Amino acid sequence: MKAYDLIIIGAGPAGYTAAIYAARANIKVLMVAGTTPGGQLLLTTEVENFPGLKDGILGPELMDAMKAQAKRFGVEIIQEFATKVELGGQPKKLLIGKQEYLTKTIIIATGASANWLGLDSEQRLMGNGVSSCATCDGFFFKDQEVVVVGGGDSAMEESLTLAKLASKVTLIHRRDKFRASKIMQERVLKNNKIEVIWDSEVLEVLGKDKVEGVKIKNIKTAKTKKIACQGFFVAVGHTPATALFKGSLEMDKTGYLVVKDNVKTAIDGVFAAGDVADPLYRQAVTAAGDGCRAALEVERYLESA
Numbered sequence: 001m002k003a004y005d006l007i008i009i010g011a012g013p014a015g016y017t018a019a020i021y022a023a024r025a026n027i028k029v030l031m032v033a034g035t036t037p038g039g040q041l042l043l044t045t046e047v048e049n050f051p052g053l054k055d056g057i058l059g060p061e062l063m064d065a066m067k068a069q070a071k072r073f074g075v076e077i078i079q080e081f082a083t084k085v086e087l088g089g090q091p092k093k094l095l096i097g098k099q100e101y102l103t104k105t106i107i108i109a110t111g112a113s114a115n116w117l118g119l120d121s122e123q124r125l126m127g128n129g130v131s132s133c134a135t136c137d138g139f140f141f142k143d144q145e146v147v148v149v150g151g152g153d154s155a156m157e158e159s160l161t162l163a164k165l166a167s168k169v170t171l172i173h174r175r176d177k178f179r180a181s182k183i184m185q186e187r188v189l190k191n192n193k194i195e196v197i198w199d200s201e202v203l204e205v206l207g208k209d210k211v212e213g214v215k216i217k218n219i220k221t222a223k224t225k226k227i228a229c230q231g232f233f234v235a236v237g238h239t240p241a242t243a244l245f246k247g248s249l250e251m252d253k254t255g256y257l258v259v260k261d262n263v264k265t266a267i268d269g270v271f272a273a274g275d276v277a278d279p280l281y282r283q284a285v286t287a288a289g290d291g292c293r294a295a296l297e298v299e300r301y302l303e304s305a
Helices: 014-022 041-043 059-072 120-124 134-141 153-163 182-190 283-303
Strands: 004-010 031-032 076-078 084-086 092-096 098-107 112-114 145-149 168-172 194-197 200-206 213-216 225-228 231-234 238-240 269-273
Touching: 004 014, 004 283, 014 031, 014 041, 014 098, 014 112, 041 200, 059 076, 076 231, 084 145, 098 182, 098 283, 120 200, 134 153, 134 231, 145 153, 153 168, 153 182, 153 194, 153 269, 168 225, 182 194, 200 283
Parallel strands: 004 031, 004 098, 031 076, 098 269, 145 168, 145 231, 168 194
Antiparallel strands: 084 092, 092 098, 112 238, 200 213, 213 225
16 A cells, blocks of 8 residues: 555546645655546647647647656556545545555646547547547647537637638538527627538548548438538537546546636645636636646645644
8 A cells, every 4th residue: 555645547648737836845645647648639630739849749748748847746647547546534545456655735637538539530530630629639620621520609609719720611510500508609600711511420531641522411301412611620529537536536427627716626635737627718728727726726735734
């Protein structure tokens, strides 16, 4: 049985930033990183909007750099998944299989994953024209044609963001009306760069090495057609990785952890950082900011305990 000042669950920008800040404050840190550390940035090719990297960087390379920085300050990293947590009282407990770890504080940084359509072609072209983040990748499709799939507020926001950059946005929705808020619908429908195709689903993303178009089917008529495009954005929601904490921590209706003062959960000594508690921004730099806040809160908590 091992004891720590802080255990961080998750290894994306939030988790690594928290680890770096905490370790530099002489806090004994264990990071439970899962089997593929790096979070959503592992699915990203070029990252050009992370401050300080003037030439951009590949997503996996950025995560490798964060990991190396954390290890430089003595952070212990286990590439396993937590199987159970006991968050109340002191010390708090985390189990990995039968191995038990004790800690005074916990930062949850397990992130959220984009929901996909489940197409083989979608997965094959991930990072080569297929994306789930217009803010992250829209710039690469300046003056090109793109397709967005979805019908909620996220799809409206993605379409409007892309309309500022792309030459044309085609929004495909499987129903005959949107689920999005009325004001967001109005903005999309009034934008002359956005064309909406109703009652349709995507059958295939076309292209060998990069996106060249999509094949869609009208659900009511069963007719199919192809649409040329260079970018394909899926905006059908995200799923936060919070199953481990059900029954222990407050969540909103979609499963995101509820926090106060940016990173505090309702349980003393338990904090949440990054996309696991952020359904709105979902950016590497905002996640890193949350990781910094969480680590500073841990330091204050330990000093006052």
